[in-house]
Amino acid sequence: MQNQINISYASEGLTALVQQLNKHEYTSLFVLVDENTEQYCLTRFLAQTDLNPTSVLVMQAGEENKHLSTCEKLWNQLSSLGADRNSALINLGGGVVTDLGGFVACTFKRGIDFYNIPTTLLSMVDASVGGKTGIDLGALKNQIGVIQEPQQVVIDSQWLSTLPLEEVRSGFAEMLKHGLIADPNYWGKLKGLMDLTPEVLSPHIKPSVTVKSEVVKKDPYEKGLRKILNFGHTLGHAIESYFLVTPSKQRLLHGEAIAIGMVLEAYLSIECCGLRPEEAKEIKIAFQQFYPQVEIKKEDVDAILALLRHDKKNKAGRINFVLLTKIGIPAIDVQVPQVLFQKAFNFYASA
Ligand SMILES: NC(=O)c1ccc[n+]([C@@H]2O[C@H](COP(=O)([O-])OP(=O)(O)OC[C@H]3O[C@@H](n4cnc5c(N)ncnc54)[C@H](O)[C@@H]3O)[C@@H](O)[C@H]2O)c1
Ligand SMILES: [Zn+2]
Incomplete structure (x- = not known):
């Protein structure tokens, strides 16, 4: 074995x-x-x-x-x-x-x-x-x-x-995530990329793989640390599922959905983990540069939040988030007051 x-x-x-x-x-x-x-x-x-x-x-x-x-x-x-x-x-x-x-x-x-x-x-x-x-x-x-x-x-x-560009962009979201949860320097390099061609991306792949493999080596069975890889995924998964089951909505790839999730969770990080608002803004602007803005109406938000409450990863009715205290420093098992969710979507929608 x-x-x-x-x-x-x-x-x-x-x-x-x-x-x-x-x-x-x-x-x-x-x-x-x-x-x-x-x-x-x-x-x-x-x-x-x-x-x-x-x-x-x-x-x-x-x-x-x-x-x-x-x-x-x-x-x-x-x-x-x-x-x-x-x-x-x-x-x-x-x-x-x-x-x-x-x-x-x-x-x-x-x-x-x-x-x-x-x-x-x-x-x-x-x-x-x-x-x-x-x-x-x-x-x-x-x-x-x-x-x-x-x-x-x-x-x-x-x-x-x-590989089609949207598939490239989808994978790139996980690279941005690796920077946000583990390496501010790497995040800085990625957010400055001018485009996502194989030549441009190539030197940045190995550092991303290293972030993931180091986390997995320390916690292969997701007892604690490995959870940090879920940054952006709690709300991101709910958005991904909602767009999948709603016929009037465009198709959102996994990475496109978690890109939205990371912006939302950056806002929650301000409120719950002391992330500086300037850093959350920096995260939002970086994602806006690579991902088209997706319209999410009030009724969509309600449906997304209903899906979130049914997420299989919730324990005893509590929704746990991975948030950021700083770019590069995550916090796991953070509970978020529900009143903040709509505010997070407002933050995503604001210019
Ligand atoms: N095991 C894990 O830890 C882990 C982590 C993240 C995601 N996943 C899983 O990965 C899957 C998503 O992976 P994905 O995004 O690679 O999807 P995918 O395998 O469906 O590939 C996306 C599309 O690209 C096509 N394709 C693949 N290589 C190509 C190439 N070189 N040129 C042109 N087309 C190509 C595929 O045929 C497919 O149509 C999900 O099932 C997800 O659950 C697993
Ligand atoms: Zn993912």
């Missing part, structure tokens, strides 16, 4: 991957892609690694396929293609592929080795690091899964060249 986080980067990372695969002498090797990474990444990946997998498994793209039925198909395919306990699976894709592929690998014959090659910014800086694998149960996200580190993660910004 792999419990160490093993991350390598760029072309040296791919070389290290091939070396590790050769060392293991797997009886068979499988690559999992979705329709998009099959089209945009697979040929390049196979050419660069010179790998000749036993088979390439293709799943449909999108969160709606992060379900048990997809796993069952893949387990059946692995089985009929003769995979045994000494086989390995390479997940080449975004967070859906790395989460689901990791889970399929961890459960097939009680666990085979797997490797993650994240191809979205979000999966590079977040999903493929930290050992959480899993699938959704109905509409409930990530309800079924196991915690298990891959043998190796290879992070390479080359894959970003075909």
Whole structure:
């Protein structure tokens, strides 16, 4: 079993991957892609690694396929293609592929080795690091899964060249979050970026991965410190769910929703944790620079707050927030008086 986080980067990372695969002498090797990474990444990946997998498994793209039925198909395919306990699976894709592929690998014959090659910014800086694998149960996200580190993660910004801008922006929100919760200097660099091209982003990916992996190393099972990764996510998740289930609303990607969540929670941080108002303003202006303003009306706020009260993470009816006492210094398990929520939305809407 792999419990160490093993991350390598760029072309040296791919070389290290091939070396590790050769060392293991797997009886068979499988690559999992979705329709998009099959089209945009697979040929390049196979050419660069010179790998000749036993088979390439293709799943449909999108969160709606992060379900048990997809796993069952893949387990059946692995089985009929003769995979045994000494086989390995390479997940080449975004967070859906790395989460689901990791889970399929961890459960097939009680666990085979797997490797993650994240191809979205979000999966590079977040999903493929930290050992959480899993699938959704109905509409409930990530309800079924196991915690298990891959043998190796290879992070390479080359894959970003075909990724749509809104997906890049979605992952970038998690990078901004890493700065806000752990590293003011890094936050300062990110908020000053002029655009989000792969060339511009590339040098900033590793520091983000380091923030996440350091937090996870100290608290792999989310007993305390790991909660700081949820900054912006308490309100962000409620906004994400509300926009998803409300037909009249535009589609909001995860990172776009938590970007709003971080601005709202920056306001709550002024009121509950002594964050200086100038810092909260700085956070708001930085997000406005990268993310279009989203209109959230009074009735939307009411519905979002109703969802928030039903969040599965609430304990004994109390909603706990991760807030900031300063940029770079988070506070966990903060309870927020409900009267502040509407004020937070006013702060987000104000110029
Ligand atoms: N395990 C964790 O700790 C963790 C953390 C955060 C998020 N997640 C999970 O990650 C998932 C979201 O990940 P995501 O944002 O990467 O979504 P995703 O995997 O659905 O990828 C987004 C879209 O980009 C496409 N794509 C991927 N790579 C591409 C490329 N290089 N070029 C063009 N298109 C490409 C995909 O096919 C998909 O359509 C969610 O299921 C979430 O629960 C997990
Ligand atoms: Zn997130």
